[in-house]
Amino acid sequence: xxxxxxxxxxxKMQGLxxxxxxxxxxxxxxxxxxxxxxxxxxxxxxxxxxxERFLALRGDWSSNLRAVLMDSCLHLAIPKTEDWFEPDISAxxxxxxxxxxxxxxxxxxxRITETLDLNTRLWxxx
Numbered sequence: 001x002x003x004x005x006x007x008x009x010x011x012k013m014q015g016l017x018x019x020x021x022x023x024x025x026x027x028x029x030x031x032x033x034x035x036x037x038x039x040x041x042x043x044x045x046x047x048x049x050x051x052e053r054f055l056a057l058r059g060d061w062s063s064n065l066r067a068v069l070m071d072s073c074l075h076l077a078i079p080k081t082e083d084w085f086e087p088d089i090s091a092x093x094x095x096x097x098x099x100x101x102x103x104x105x106x107x108x109x110x111r112i113t114e115t116l117d118l119n120t121r122l123w124x125x126x
Contacts, residue, residue: 020035028051
């Protein structure tokens with residue numbers, strides 16, 4: 001019962017935000033707060049499929065995932081406590097386990113493009 005009341009209060013407080021955009025997915029709206037100067041463009045970009053993709057990305061990474069779509073660019077903030085791309089300067093540069101770990105982390109980051117299907121062109125140039 002308390003969770004329902006808190007959720008109601010949270011939704012009301014979000015409603016006070018300027019430029020709040022309401023979308024089709026209640027699950028997405030629980031996970032992300034969407035604001036936009038152009039609500040129509042926001043709905044165009046955040047299709048139900050894209051909302052599902054962002055929820056999947058959030059599940060893979062962190063509930064603290066933040067995303068901004070601005071000037072035809074996607075900016076992601078993914079908080080991590082460990083240093084993912086800082087090398088251990090006390091280890092040799094060719095240390096195979098360190099290189100393997102770096103490669104694994106790099107592939108995880110590159111998989112974001114696949115998860116969000118960012119390689120699919122929405123428009124073709126004429």
